[in-house]
Amino acid sequence: MPTGILTTLAADKPVLDTGHTAFMLISAALVMVMTPGLAFFYGGMVRVKSVLNMLMMSFISLGIITILWTLFGFSLAFGTDHGGFVGGTDWLGMRHIGITQLWPGYGIPIYVFAVFQLMFAVITPALISGALADRVKFAAWSLFITLWAIVVYFPVAHWVWGTGGWLNKLGVIDFAGGTAVHINAGAAALGVILVIGKRVGFKRDPFRPHNLPLVMLGAGLLWFGWFGFNAGSWLGADGVAAVAFTNTQVATAAAMLGWLGYERIRHGSFTTLGAASGAVAGLVAITPACGSVSPLGSIAVGAIAGVVCAWAVGLKFKLGFDDSLDVVGVHMVGGIIGSLLIGLFATGGVGQTAKGLFYGGGWGQLGKQAVGVTCVLLYSLVVSAVLAKVIDLVMGFRVSEDDEVAGIDQAEHAETGYDFAGIGSAARLGGLLAPAESKALTGDKNETASPAKAAEPKVDA
Amino acid sequence: MKLITAVIKPYRLDEVKTALHDFGVQGLTVTEASGYGRQRGHTEVYRGAEYTVDLVPKIRIEVLVEDADADELIDVLVKAARTGKIGDGKVWSVPVDTVVRVRTDERGPDAL
Numbered sequence: 216m217p218t219g220i221l222t223t224l225a226a227d228k229p230v231l232d233t234g235h236t237a238f239m240l241i242s243a244a245l246v247m248v249m250t251p252g253l254a255f256f257y258g259g260m261v262r263v264k265s266v267l268n269m270l271m272m273s274f275i276s277l278g279i280i281t282i283l284w285t286l287f288g289f290s291l292a293f294g295t296d297h298g299g300f301v302g303g304t305d306w307l308g309m310r311h312i313g314i315t316q317l318w319p320g321y322g323i324p325i326y327v328f329a330v331f332q333l334m335f336a337v338i339t340p341a342l343i344s345g346a347l348a349d350r351v352k353f354a355a356w357s358l359f360i361t362l363w364a365i366v367v368y369f370p371v372a373h374w375v376w377g378t379g380g381w382l383n384k385l386g387v388i389d390f391a392g393g394t395a396v397h398i399n400a401g402a403a404a405l406g407v408i409l410v411i412g413k414r415v416g417f418k419r420d421p422f423r424p425h426n427l428p429l430v431m432l433g434a435g436l437l438w439f440g441w442f443g444f445n446a447g448s449w450l451g452a453d454g455v456a457a458v459a460f461t462n463t464q465v466a467t468a469a470a471m472l473g474w475l476g477y478e479r480i481r482h483g484s485f486t487t488l489g490a491a492s493g494a495v496a497g498l499v500a501i502t503p504a505c506g507s508v509s510p511l512g513s514i515a516v517g518a519i520a521g522v523v524c525a526w527a528v529g530l531k532f533k534l535g536f537d538d539s540l541d542v543v544g545v546h547m548v549g550g551i552i553g554s555l556l557i558g559l560f561a562t563g564g565v566g567q568t569a570k571g572l573f574y575g576g577g578w579g580q581l582g583k584q585a586v587g588v589t590c591v592l593l594y595s596l597v598v599s600a601v602l603a604k605v606i607d608l609v610m611g612f613r614v615s616e617d618d619e620v621a622g623i624d625q626a627e628h629a630e631t632g633y634d635f636a637g638i639g640s641a642a643r644l645g646g647l648l649a650p651a652e653s654k655a656l657t658g659d660k661n662e663t664a665s666p667a668k669a670a671e672p673k674v675d676a
Numbered sequence: 677m678k679l680i681t682a683v684i685k686p687y688r689l690d691e692v693k694t695a696l697h698d699f700g701v702q703g704l705t706v707t708e709a710s711g712y713g714r715q716r717g718h719t720e721v722y723r724g725a726e727y728t729v730d731l732v733p734k735i736r737i738e739v740l741v742e743d744a745d746a747d748e749l750i751d752v753l754v755k756a757a758r759t760g761k762i763g764d765g766k767v768w769s770v771p772v773d774t775v776v777r778v779r780t781d782e783r784g785p786d787a788l
Contacts, residue, residue, distance in 0.1 A: 421727040423720070482721045492723060528723045541723060 231315065232322030238452035239327045245443025246334035250277055250341050252436025256491065257345045259429030260540050262422060264622025265349045266632040272344035275357055280337045283364050285309055288336055289329045291369040296379025301370045319378065321450050331447060332372070339368055339396045343599075345540030346404035349414050350619050353627045355612045362602050363403060367595050371395050375587070387587030388567055388580070390459065391448035393503025393554040394591040401547020402592045404538060406599035411612045413537035415619050422539070427487045434491035438467060441498045445505045455566040459505040463498065466505070466517030470497025473521025481525075489525065492545060496524035499549030504557045506566035515560060520552045551588050558584045677772040677785060678746040682737045683709060684757040684765040689735050695756035699749060701739055702788065709736040715762040734765060740775055742785055 254273035261269045280288070287307050294302035306312055309329065318328040340360035347356070374382040375395040382394070389395060414422070424430060446460040474493025475485045500520030501513055508516060528544035531537065538544060556571075558581025563570035570576025606612050613619070618626035625631065684692060689706065696704060710731040717730035741749050746769055758764055777787040 421729075423727055423729075424722060478721070478724065482724055482726070484721055486721060486723075488722050525724070529725075532725065 229317055229320060229322045231317060231324065232451070235322045235451040236324065236327055238456070239323050239331055239447060239450060242443035242447025243327070243331040243334055245440045246331065246338065246447065247277075247440075249334070249437050249440035249444065250274070250338045252433045252440055253338060253341055254433070255429050256433025256437060256495070257348070257540055259426040259431075259433060260345075260424040260488070261348050263425045263632060265624055266425065267624040267628050267630055268353065269344070269348055271353065271628065272347070272356055273341040275353075276337050276341040276344075276360055279357060279361055280340060280364055281333060283361065284329075284333045284336050288364060288369050289332065291365075292336070292372040293329070293332065293377055296373070296377060299379055299381030299384060300374065302373050302377055318450070323450060328450065331450075332376075335392060335396060335444070336364060336368055336372070339392075339400050340364055342397070342400035342542060342546055343404045343407065346408050346538045346542040347411065348539035349623055350613050351411065352610070352612065352614055355606050355610055358610070359407070359602060359606055359612075362606075363599060366602065367399065367403065367598050368395075371399055371591055371594065375591070382587050382590065385586065386569065386580075386583050388507055388557050388561070388569060388584065389503045389554065389587065390506035390566070391445045391502045393499070393550045394587050397499045397502060397546040397550030398554065398588060398591050399550075399595045401543050401545075401550060402595040403599035404542035405536070405547065406596040407603040407612075408536055408538055410600050410603040410607060413535075414539060415616055417537045418532060418535075424488060427491075430491050431487060434494050438494055438498065441467075441502075445502060449506060449566060455506060458510075458565050461510055462501055462505040462508060462513040465510050465513040466501035466520070467494050467497035469514045469517030470494060470500065470521035470524075473497075473518040474525040475521075477522045477525040492528070492541070493521045493525065496520045496545050496549045499546055500524075500553035500556070503550070503554045504560065507557050507561035507569070507571075508565065509560075509562050512560035512562065516553060516556050519556065520549050523552055524549050547592070551592075554584050554588050555581065558582070677775060677788065678741055678743055678769045679772045680737075680739045680741055680746065680749060680753065680767065680769045682739075682753050682757065682765065682767040683711060683734050684737065685759065685763060686733055686735045688757045688759065688764075689737075692737060692753060692756045695752050696737075696739065696749070699752045701741070701749070703739075705738045707736045707738075709734045713763065713766070732763070740772065740788055742788060 250273050254270045257273065258266045258269045285308065287304070289309060290304055290306035291302050294305045297303055312325050312329070314324065314326060316325050317323065318325050321328070340363055343360075343363075344356070372395050374380040375387065375389050376383060382389075387394070441463055442460055445463045446456040449456040449459055471490050471493040474489050474496060478489045479485050497517040497520055500516050504516055505513070524545050527548040528541040530544060531541070558578070559571045559573050561567065561569050561571035561576065561580060562574050563576065569580045571580055572578060603612060614623055614626055682692070693704075711734050712730050712732060717728060717732050720727050720729055737753075739749065750767055750769065754767055757767075774783065775787040776783055
């Protein structure tokens with residue numbers, strides 16, 4: 216967490232500031248809408264037969280993580296420090312927090328800070344889901360994000376942002392979640408897919424996105440919500456928040472253009488999916504850096520992220536891991552780029568005083584950033600792989616091959632995403648009409664009613 | 677009687693429907709179809725991964741017609757469906773033994 220506002224806004228003893236508080240409540244709501252946005256972004260990219268599962272993998276995080284956060288997550292992440300690694304138990308169940316009690320050093324109540332951070336805890340596990348598309352049991356996924364939040368997210372959030380967190384004390388800059396959110400989720404995705412393996416037909420069958428307008432809608436919602444994510448991470452409404460807001464817009468624009476330019480040169484077209492992916496890559500990369508760089512620096516951060524991520528999403532085919540919707544290629548790689556570029560482009564004059572190499576700060580900050588990146592990446596990668604292996608041994612992480620091929624929506628949720636085809640909608644109200652009644656309804660007493668067999672819904676293979 | 681089947685470009689459907697109606701056709705059946713001919717589909721790129729989409733969307737039209745009208749109807753249909761570009765589709769006819777109008781039980785040409 217940045218600490219500059221402490222000195223600029225509340226020199227001695229902070230008092231409740233309604234302006235900051237109002238801004239932070241709105242920012243929390245903006246971050247919340249990123250998770251449904253992410254669900255659409257991912258949902259449009261899978262095939263028709265798994266769109267609902269993809270949406271649900273994000274939505275379930277809103278359920279599970281919210282409860283965990285309330286019970287003990289907030290306390291573990293932001294309670295009294297224990298050795299720099301984890302927070303204490305002082306706020307279990309969100310008890311013992313006074314409604315007028317302020318987050319130390321800021322003009323906002325602890326409750327505001329807690330609900331704002333809750334939204335970060337919700338979206339981070341949801342980010343992982345894109346790598347596991349089409350193939351994991353919903354219950355196994357739910358168990359995974361529960362354990363992952365407890366063992367990985369809450370501690371890592373404490374390292375990076377908690378008062379006394381060891382990366383925080385080291386001076387690693389992560390304004391809004393380049394390490395704690397994006398590298399963390401991307402590395403976890405890599406760890407899990409190395410354990411559970413590829414989708415049936417990887418590199419053989421086309422996995423065409425079934426609904427690019429949905430992807431664009433999701434990208435738009437993410438972009439919108441990200442202003443709360445980044446500017447809100449300053450925990451106050453002032454000029455620094457405005458610079459973070461500006462940088463968020465600028466880097467995203469540059470990254471979208473960078474990605475589109477790269478693929479026009481490499482593959483011949485400006486694609487819709489490229490525009491959406493480039494925008495998200497830019498949002499990811501500017502996340503840690505938006506309180507350290509200038510708007511001009513943001514153009515560099517965004518453009519670099521757009522081009523490098525557009526290249527990085529091809530690695531899965533070369534290296535043979537099925538990162539289905541490119542969580543590693545966009546979030547891990549984009550997070551690394553943004554976190555490291557702070558070491559080069561930090562001006563020292565925005566929200567944080569640390570200077571990067573290009574602004575006369577030497578190599579020091581880059582070194583600290585590299586430590587932060589490496590530690591979060593390795594910890595999340597290893598622990599996530601272990602968790603996935605344990606879940607796989609206990610209950611099986613993946614659905615059966617038959618269910619995967621036929622469509623996970625049917626197998627795991629007993630639903631179909633779209634009901635456009637006449638044949639597919641010829642369903643029968645199961646169990647509600649007894650055979651005798653259904654015969655009466657046909658209006659023809661002479662014929663034996665033979666209940667129409669519910670047609671197998673047609674799915675796009 | 678003959679069954680004329682045409683597989684055409686989807687956006688030519690309105691032209692074909694109008695032309696057949698003007699010709700005097702009483703009814704027809706349209707289905708969405710997928711297929712390829714000598715144009716062999718097309719290529720799409722998603723995040724750098726190239727996919728060959730070899731089944732392209734088509735419309736299949738089926739019309740039942742009396743023998744005497746078959747050749748002329750085919751001419752009308754082909755003319756309306758043609759763009760002159762690759763992928764315009766195909767039209768063929770086969771003989772039909774029996775046709776029954778379900779509502780009245782009429783059979784043969786009366787049922788058309």
